[in-house]
Amino acid sequence: xxxxxxxLLVSGTFLLPxxxxxxxxxxxxxxxxxxxxxxxxxxxxxQRSHPGIPxxxxxxxxxxxxLVNTHTHAPMACFRGLAxxxxxxxxxxxxxxxxxxxxxxxxxRLSALLSMAEMIKSGTxxxxxxxxxxxxxxxxxxxxxxxxxxxxVLYDFPSPCYGALENGLRLTxxxxxxxxxxxxxxxxxxxxxxYTCAPGLLEQCGRLAADHDSLLVTHLAETESExxxxxxxxxxxxxxxxxxxxxxxSRTLAAHCVHLEESDIERFADRNVKVSHCLESNLKxxxxxxxxxxxxxxxxxxxxxxxxxxxNNDVDLFSEMSxxxxxxxxxxxxxxxxxxxxxxxxxxxxxxxxLAAAASIGTLxxxxxxxxxxxxxxxxxxxxxxxxxxxxxxxxxxxDVIHSLIGGRPVMKNRQLLTIDESEVIARMxxxxxxxxxxx
Amino acid sequence: xxxxxxxLLVSGTFLLPxxxxxxxxxxxxxxxxxxxxxxxxxxxxxQRSHPGIPxxxxxxxxxxxxLVNTHTHAPMACFRGLAxxxxxxxxxxxxxxxxxxxxxxxxxRLSALLSMAEMIKSGTxxxxxxxxxxxxxxxxxxxxxxxxxxxxVLYDFPSPCYGALENGLRLTxxxxxxxxxxxxxxxxxxxxxxYTCAPGLLEQCGRLAADHDSLLVTHLAETESExxxxxxxxxxxxxxxxxxxxxxxSRTLAAHCVHLEESDIERFADRNVKVSHCLESNLKxxxxxxxxxxxxxxxxxxxxxxxxxxxNNDVDLFSEMSxxxxxxxxxxxxxxxxxxxxxxxxxxxxxxxxLAAAASIGTLxxxxxxxxxxxxxxxxxxxxxxxxxxxxxxxxxxxDVIHSLIGGRPVMKNRQLLTIDESEVIARMxxxxxxxxxxx
Numbered sequence: 001x002x003x004x005x006x007x008l009l010v011s012g013t014f015l016l017p018x019x020x021x022x023x024x025x026x027x028x029x030x031x032x033x034x035x036x037x038x039x040x041x042x043x044x045x046x047q048r049s050h051p052g053i054p055x056x057x058x059x060x061x062x063x064x065x066x067l068v069n070t071h072t073h074a075p076m077a078c079f080r081g082l083a084x085x086x087x088x089x090x091x092x093x094x095x096x097x098x099x100x101x102x103x104x105x106x107x108x109r110l111s112a113l114l115s116m117a118e119m120i121k122s123g124t125x126x127x128x129x130x131x132x133x134x135x136x137x138x139x140x141x142x143x144x145x146x147x148x149x150x151x152x153v154l155y156d157f158p159s160p161c162y163g164a165l166e167n168g169l170r171l172t173x174x175x176x177x178x179x180x181x182x183x184x185x186x187x188x189x190x191x192x193x194x195y196t197c198a199p200g201l202l203e204q205c206g207r208l209a210a211d212h213d214s215l216l217v218t219h220l221a222e223t224e225s226e227x228x229x230x231x232x233x234x235x236x237x238x239x240x241x242x243x244x245x246x247x248x249x250s251r252t253l254a255a256h257c258v259h260l261e262e263s264d265i266e267r268f269a270d271r272n273v274k275v276s277h278c279l280e281s282n283l284k285x286x287x288x289x290x291x292x293x294x295x296x297x298x299x300x301x302x303x304x305x306x307x308x309x310x311x312n313n314d315v316d317l318f319s320e321m322s323x324x325x326x327x328x329x330x331x332x333x334x335x336x337x338x339x340x341x342x343x344x345x346x347x348x349x350x351x352x353x354x355l356a357a358a359a360s361i362g363t364l365x366x367x368x369x370x371x372x373x374x375x376x377x378x379x380x381x382x383x384x385x386x387x388x389x390x391x392x393x394x395x396x397x398x399x400d401v402i403h404s405l406i407g408g409r410p411v412m413k414n415r416q417l418l419t420i421d422e423s424e425v426i427a428r429m430x431x432x433x434x435x436x437x438x439x440x
Numbered sequence: 441x442x443x444x445x446x447x448l449l450v451s452g453t454f455l456l457p458x459x460x461x462x463x464x465x466x467x468x469x470x471x472x473x474x475x476x477x478x479x480x481x482x483x484x485x486x487q488r489s490h491p492g493i494p495x496x497x498x499x500x501x502x503x504x505x506x507l508v509n510t511h512t513h514a515p516m517a518c519f520r521g522l523a524x525x526x527x528x529x530x531x532x533x534x535x536x537x538x539x540x541x542x543x544x545x546x547x548x549r550l551s552a553l554l555s556m557a558e559m560i561k562s563g564t565x566x567x568x569x570x571x572x573x574x575x576x577x578x579x580x581x582x583x584x585x586x587x588x589x590x591x592x593v594l595y596d597f598p599s600p601c602y603g604a605l606e607n608g609l610r611l612t613x614x615x616x617x618x619x620x621x622x623x624x625x626x627x628x629x630x631x632x633x634x635y636t637c638a639p640g641l642l643e644q645c646g647r648l649a650a651d652h653d654s655l656l657v658t659h660l661a662e663t664e665s666e667x668x669x670x671x672x673x674x675x676x677x678x679x680x681x682x683x684x685x686x687x688x689x690s691r692t693l694a695a696h697c698v699h700l701e702e703s704d705i706e707r708f709a710d711r712n713v714k715v716s717h718c719l720e721s722n723l724k725x726x727x728x729x730x731x732x733x734x735x736x737x738x739x740x741x742x743x744x745x746x747x748x749x750x751x752n753n754d755v756d757l758f759s760e761m762s763x764x765x766x767x768x769x770x771x772x773x774x775x776x777x778x779x780x781x782x783x784x785x786x787x788x789x790x791x792x793x794x795l796a797a798a799a800s801i802g803t804l805x806x807x808x809x810x811x812x813x814x815x816x817x818x819x820x821x822x823x824x825x826x827x828x829x830x831x832x833x834x835x836x837x838x839x840d841v842i843h844s845l846i847g848g849r850p851v852m853k854n855r856q857l858l859t860i861d862e863s864e865v866i867a868r869m870x871x872x873x874x875x876x877x878x879x880x
Contacts, residue, residue: 077823081830085779117820283770284834313834314821319762327767330723339525380557381754383517383866384873390521394724394753399839426823433824
């Protein structure tokens with residue numbers, strides 16, 4: 001432990017360093033030095049062994065790992081509630097695409113920042129984003145102090161960001177290099193999907209990701225129509241198609257995965273592919289319910305994603321956890337699937353594993369990054385308390401998160417954002433919309 | 441309007457007096473005199489026509505009808521998170537029933553009050569409750585100032601509250617009389633279900649409700665096993681069975697209604713039966729998903745219920761609305777069902793209709809009771825704003841409710857409860873649990 005780095009003790013009534021009730025520590029504390037957790041234990045123990053260190057003590061507080069959102073389109077916050085309850089193609093073609101074509105860099109950055117304000121205020125400390133003008137997302141994350149994986153979305157047609165496809169591949173390579181050693185931000189390779197990317201593009205993406213030892217992030221098997229299109233074009237399921245192009249591996253993060261054959265699930269298990277489960281978006285857009293209990297049974301790593309605010313309409317992982325734990329039970333008619341612990345695992349270390357970052361985030365342990373949140377348990381809806389994972393999944397809300405630290409840096413204290421000027425972002429969003437929708 | 445009653449103007453950036461975006465009024469206000477709404481209009485209009493009246497003005501505030509929760513077991517808050525992710529019978533027999541047998545009146549009242557604190561803090565102003573020692577629920581509601589329908593649960597076996605069944609019927613009749621003219625609280629007749637009540641008891645309940653012109657509230661067609669049991673005992677579906685006993689009518693409020701035949705749905709429509717849809721509970725207990733879009737198509741009145749906190753694990757109708765609007769789309773693979781407006785309707789005037797109270801609550805209109813809530817729109821997750829019902833259903837949280845008035849009486853201001861001592865209730869619940877579960 002370097003003595004030149006600032007230390008902080010964060011303590012509360014409970015510490016839940018993992019997703020398991022059995023690991024819960026009463027009167028627990030986390031010692032942070034610089035960006036790193038240096039000790040985890042009881043408050044009195046750590047106070048004794050490290051006297052005189054500044055302390056953030058929250059009576060009635062629960063200290064836990066920050067949540068990890070593995071699939072977002074943060075800049076889509078500006079479309080939240082613009083159009084709902086519509087068939088997917090009407091929604092996209094009549095409402096989202098026309099506005100996306102008019103997006104500019106400042107609006108993307110502002111809208112991403114708005115999503116990040118919401119993420120921090122609902123307990124997320126890491127997220128993985130795919131969008132246009134993705135550099136702006138990275139810049140906003142640097143401002144917000146959020147841990148971020150980001151990729152410029154790639155597809156066969158010209159992009160409002162980079163124009164011709166070859167520029168997109170060049171931009172991605174450049175971003176991978178530029179962010180290689182960034183403490184918070186990591187670039188990824190993001191082909192949009194099997195239905196918007198020709199096999200050649202997918203192969204190029206696969207090589208780029210392999211060369212840079214980077215994550216490859218893509219939408220996969222989201223809708224029935226995607227599966228149908230893929231089968232008729234290539235005679236393969238989307239999963240088989242990606243596999244035939246060499247794109248399925250332990251650094252492949254596949255979002256959605258709603259429509260999988262049993263053989264696709266086996267393939268995911270064999271190739272160690274990671275899944276981002278975006279239940280609320282899949283429900284709202286009527287795509288269906290992904291076979292998550294079956295994937296888990298086969299040992300596939302499952303993480304949670306909110307998708308963008310245009311299709312959810314939020315980026316709140318507490319709400320997502322509650323939906324995930326309930327919906328699979330109701331759909332499978334089995335109350336034992338997706339237990340609170342299984343669900344909390346997916347939202348924490350599962351997300352870390354999906355991002356190939358389990359060595360540094362996802363639980364609270366010495367040597368890991370100090371990405372943690374503090375929940376205020378002293379509330380009617382969290383009373384009484386029998387089991388922490390149960391409360392976190394079934395009863396807690398994003399608004400119960402009162403403090404948040406990312407890489408040891410406080411980003412929210414007593415629900416006041418410290419890295420984002422919330423009122424300014426809200427006010428500027430109003431101005432931006434006047435430009436985006438002049439008739440609006 | 442009597443000049444001896446106190447008046448108050450409540451105003452904000454928006455007024456949504458119904459569930460429809462088209463009814464939204466910018467800079468709207470509600471004039472309240474005593475317990476009643478006397479005018480609805482723009483703030484400037486009402487300030488001009490009623491000068492000098494005290495005003496509760498919320499910049500960035502949305503004024504809307506309080507939510508109506510038509511199926512709760514408020515005293516079950518003390519079991520929140522006690523046991524989850526278990527088969528229904530294990531959960532009931534090994535965990536809930538043994539503790540319920542040890543409940544006493546003070547614990548029921550305290551636990552009901554805890555649920556009511558949570559209800560007010562998440563925007564509910566009316567609820568319909570079924571439980572043991574139901575008088576205690578009524579007493580707690582009177583304290584909390586919440587509008588309440590309540591019934592002592594009746595079944596074939598002896599009750600911890602009233603002992604032998606004849607006492608239960610006598611108690612119910614007495615409660616119907618005692619609360620006949622109460623401004624906030626109404627008694628109901630509550631046979632538990634077709635599988636716990638013999639036909640004779642159900643008929644007695646039907647007569648009692650008819651004689652007193654009271655609601656008859658019951659659980660109905662909640663699980664496949666209930667349908668199976670009913671068919672093998674009586675050769676009828678639960679709905680047919682109730683109908684054959686004369687219990688289906690416009691004052692019958694049936695909770696759950698998950699497993700319905702098409703002919704049951706027709707019967708509901710013919711008899712004008714009201715449904716309380718408890719989606720989150722049905723999901724969590726793996727009962728299934730009720731055919732709500734089909735019921736609505738047939739013109740059946742649908743309202744929303746959270747069920748008790750032991751099976752949800754909350755009494756938060758904002759969370760329930762979000763689930764309802766999303767889950768039916770995902771299960772039916774149709775993004776147009778359960779639109780935001782349809783869902784908001786169920787949580788407001790639908791609930792009022794289910795409780796035969798649409799003349800007095802459920803929308804904001806002159807002559808109705810002043811049951812209203814104010815939402816703080818000035819937040820990242822509610823930015824930007826295109827459509828109010830969309831935000832209320834898909835993005836807002838219970839914690840966004842800042843003020844609440846019931847029958848003109850402020851019960852929460854700036855999220856501080858005015859009728860319940862929140863810290864005291866939380867602390868006393870801790871003490872009560874030590875008695876209820878001495879082994880802890």
